[in-house]
Structures are given as C-alpha cells and as structure tokens.
Amino acid sequence: MSPRILVTAATGQLGRLVVQALLATVPAASIVAAVRSPDKAADLAALGVEVRAADYSKPETLGPALAGIDRVLLISSSEIGQRTTQHANVIDAAVKAGVKRLVYTSILHADTSPLGLAAEHVATEKRIVASGLPYVLLRNSWYLENYNANIQPAIAHGAVFGAAGDGRIAAASRADYADAAAKALTLDAPASLYELAGDEAFTMAEWAAALAEVSGKPVVYQNMPQADYAALLVQIGLPAPFADLLADSDVGASKGGLFDDSRTLSRLIGRPTTTLKSALAAALKG
Template sequence: MIAVTGATGQLGRLVVTGLLDAGVPAAEVTALVRDEARAADLAARGVQVAVADYTDPTGLRAALTGVDRLLLVSGSEVGQRVAQHTNVVEAAVAAGVGLLVYTSAPKADATTLVLAPEHAATERAIAAAGIPAVVLRNNWYWENYDTQVQQAAATGQLAGSSGAGRAFPASRADFAAAAVAVLTDEQASPGVHELGGDQPFVLADLAAEVGRQTGTEVVCADLSADEHRAVLLGAGLDEGTAGFVVALDGNIAAGELDAGQGGISALTGRPTRTLAEHVALVLGR
C-alpha cells in the first residue's frame, strides 16, 4: 500500500493520479485528506480515501495502518509544519511504514533560504525517528511565475530583485513524477535527492521568452530589495507578503536555488518541462 498525504493539494493529487497512471492498482493507493468530499473523484477511481489531519496523531496512525510506503507532502501552515510533520513521522513509525518519502527544500540543511528552516527541522526529525527515508528537495516550480508571465504579456514589463541568481525550475507535474518514480521503485534506497529541472533559469530569461512568444518587447527591471518591496506594496500586496516575496528573490540572488540540474530527469528518465513550453501553456499558445 502506498499512501500520499495532502492528496487533494496541487502536488499530492498529481502524485496520486501519477501512481494510477504508472499502473499501481487503485486499491493499493491511499489518499490522506482533511476533506473527504474533495477526494470524491479519486474515490470514484477506486483509490482508498482516509481522513487524517496533520494535527491528529491518533487519526494518522489509523490511516497509516497497513501502509508500506508513504509520501509526506510538506504542509502549508508556516510556523506549524515541524509539529505537524513530526506527528506524521511518529505515526508512520508506529504503523510500521517501511519507507517515508518527504518533499523538502533545496539544500535544506545548508542554506539561508527563507523557506528552509522548517524543512531542515523535519529532516532532522525523520533522521531521529530512524525510519528509512528518501528526502526529495524540490527546487522551484514554473507555476510560481504564472502571474508574472501574464503580467509581462499584458504590460511588456517584468520586475524582480533576483538579479542573475539561478534556479532550476520544473513543473509540478515533473516533481510529482519524480515522487512517483521513488514510490514505485522496488529498489529505492534511503537518501537525499536535490530535484530540479534540466536547465538553469534567471528572471531575464522569462522576459525574453514572453517577448519571443508574444512578438513584443518585454523589459526586465532588476530592482533593489527596497525598490521591489515598494513596487509590490503599490500593487496591493500587504507588508508581510511583500517582504516574503522580496526575501525569496534575495535568496535566489544569493544562489540558494542554484542546486544543480537533472535531478528529476535522473529519476524519471525523461526531460523536464522547458521554459518555452511552460510560457506557451500559460499564454494558451
């Protein structure tokens, strides 16, 4: 039995459907969800649906009974994730899960990335629990740039403060495929995988590609952190969100997402989605 937490979320759902597409019998897949109604389509395909909240240790243990492999998709509640993830890890140990797979952050144990501390703490909790584990350190999603693609196409302008900092983005579907590859590999070995797309990316590449596909010039403004914050506040973002976005761009500028290429394709055996392909999808071309 393979179980997936957060199975109605953007990544979790892709993993569940990816398992089915890979030939795993639906009866051997368990979708852990908070809202059973949101998993009606998965249940209709024969997937086992279990209601289990990250904050409910008892429910988690019951849901994981009989599970051989578990994908722990990191939670979305910043500040609560370490406690929540630890509940899942402890429940997995109690239920006798044989392999835990966790979606972490790039270079989680050696980075200043604003997203990393809770991931690093979770990795330490997994190690302390002694459960065999595969850590998938997901780089950047192309989907993170969807709004900017649309704005650049509409206005001919793109702005950020990530400078020449490189990332290795891939699509959510690519990251899901990597998780499926590990979950279905009978010889999967415990360890850490830095997962990224096949090609490096800087923000100016996005402007150039949107311009190429729309046939118009797109100007990419490389701003200071203060200038970027002012632009975001002027666009209606609240102070906290603007600060978070600027901090992420600062991390990218500092090279914190420059974690190397090919990690996904090494697991899946196929190329990851390109920048051109993703821009075309967003623009409906």
C-alpha cells in the same frame, strides 16, 4: 502484493499529480489519498483510490489514516510557520504505524540554502532522520508554475519585477516533481537524498525574454532592492509576511539558492524536465 502507498495533501496541486503518476504503474487499490476534506476527493475515489481523512494539525486523524500503510509521501505543508510541528505530527504517526518508507518533499540544498524557507525543511529532515524510519528526501527546486501569476501582469505592463538579480533558477514543473515522487515511492532503494532541479536554468531576465518570445509582446525584467520589491508586493495586495517571504526567496535565488546542474531529476524520471518556453506556452493557453 503491492505495498500500500499513502499520498498526503492528495487534493493539492502536487498531490493530485502524484496520484495520477502512481496510477500509471500501481493498482488503484494500493493507493490511499489522505486529505483534509474527503468530499473534495470524490474524483480520486471514483478511480478506485481509497480516501482517508487526515489533517497535519490534528494528530488524532493521523493514526487511523496511516493504519496498514507501507509507504508515505509527506508533501510539505503550505502553512509556513506551522510546518515543523505539522510535519512532526505526521512523522510520529508514521513511526507508530510501522511505515516502511517515508518520502518528504524538501527544498533544494536545504542544509546550505540561503532562503529563509529552508529552515522548516531542515528541521523536518532532521526529525525524519532521527525517527529511524527508512526515508527518501526529495529536495525540490522551484516550480515553473510559481511564476504563472506574473504572466498576464508582465504582458500588460511590459515588465516583471523581482529581486533575484542574475541568479540562475533551475525550476521544473509540478508534473516533473510528481513523477519523481512516484518513483521514490515505488522503487526499492535504501535511505537516500535527491537534489532535484530542472535541466534548463534561467535568470529572471531570461524568463522575461522567453515570455516575450512566446507571447509576442515586449517584456523585460526590472530588478529591485529586496525592501522595495517587498513593498511593491504589499502595494498590489499581498500580505506583508508573504511579500517578505517572496522577496527573501528572490534574494536567495540571487545567491544561487535555486540552482543545481546535476540533472538528477531528469535521470530519476527518465526524461528531460519541462522547458521554460513550453511551460509558458501552456500557461498562456490556459
């Protein structure tokens, strides 16, 4: 009998891709989609996937959601500043439910990362290890899709701005990381940690050059001091805390925080990771 696998945040951008990846090898009846709004998962239910209500911030929903579940994918929350508590709620519920494997999406080289974003991931990793649950930590680098919102403005203005300097960014697509999560949920392996990153690292100047080549429009990269970049992001409408986070992440990238050349991700998924140019071409086509 196939183990029962639960994917949290299953209607999110990564979660949906993980469910799709699982459906390629796992019976739909063995997959459970945990979502805050079950009505948004009607398409998953139509595929035979069971849908259960679960909210990281509402512990009373987590026990019923995890009942009878063997393996859980905890996709990190998007609510920065609340994640440590939210994740702890899921971990505690998984312990009570007798889950046999907990897979968590962390950040690349979390324990040594210069990115401020890493702190909540480190706290979550420690909570998982201390829980006694069998676990797999998927330390993901950046998503190629993180830059998609920059594409049209960069083409329009002929420039993309940032504070990443010459830092090399080993990004991969959401689909690449989703395939890795599906593997971690289905393979039988002891507690493990994977540093996951794209095969092809690039600087932001190289990102701009790739966009120029794919779009046929001149695009260059303009590096800025961290404070100036954060101020620019606020000027174009981002909330100050989010602008500060993005600027901090860029500076972290300049220090090597998003680089890894181990090719662990492509070995795990059994294929090369998505290339920058193919991702840009797909984004431009919409």
